[in-house]
Amino acid sequence: MNRITKLVRELRKNQTPSEALLWGKLRNRKLNNHKFLRQHPIIYGSDHLNNPLFFILDFYCSTKKLAIELDGSIHNNQKEEDASRDKILTSLGITVIRFRNNDLVNMEEVKSKIEFYLDNKAE
Numbered sequence: 001m002n003r004i005t006k007l008v009r010e011l012r013k014n015q016t017p018s019e020a021l022l023w024g025k026l027r028n029r030k031l032n033n034h035k036f037l038r039q040h041p042i043i044y045g046s047d048h049l050n051n052p053l054f055f056i057l058d059f060y061c062s063t064k065k066l067a068i069e070l071d072g073s074i075h076n077n078q079k080e081e082d083a084s085r086d087k088i089l090t091s092l093g094i095t096v097i098r099f100r101n102n103d104l105v106n107m108e109e110v111k112s113k114i115e116f117y118l119d120n121k122a123e
Helices: 003-013 017-029 073-077 079-091 101-119
Strands: 037-046 052-061 066-071 095-100
Touching: 003 037, 003 052, 017 037, 017 052, 017 066, 017 101, 037 079, 052 079, 066 079, 066 101, 079 095, 095 101
Parallel strands: 066 095
Antiparallel strands: 037 052, 052 066
């Protein structure tokens, strides 16, 4: 098993409460029949030793190329890294929407925002 697969499996096993909450609304095509994957790796290049460079997206709808990222308090200290990551993902044609963990208290608003992106992103 390669290191990406191992890391993805570990992240899926140890999802945060916020990830579990949103996953419950997205899984099994619950949101407008769109298929979402959780903890999905996106490889965007390789380093000088030919090791893959990759990101693991919290949630991803491949047909719409839509990534959903949940930001906990750690993201307060990594705004530049998040912006750089989003720029790379955007260059791959992936739209990234971010929610703070505490945004999930208004789940209907979160779902509405996701639906807006799903409805307005070409396949």
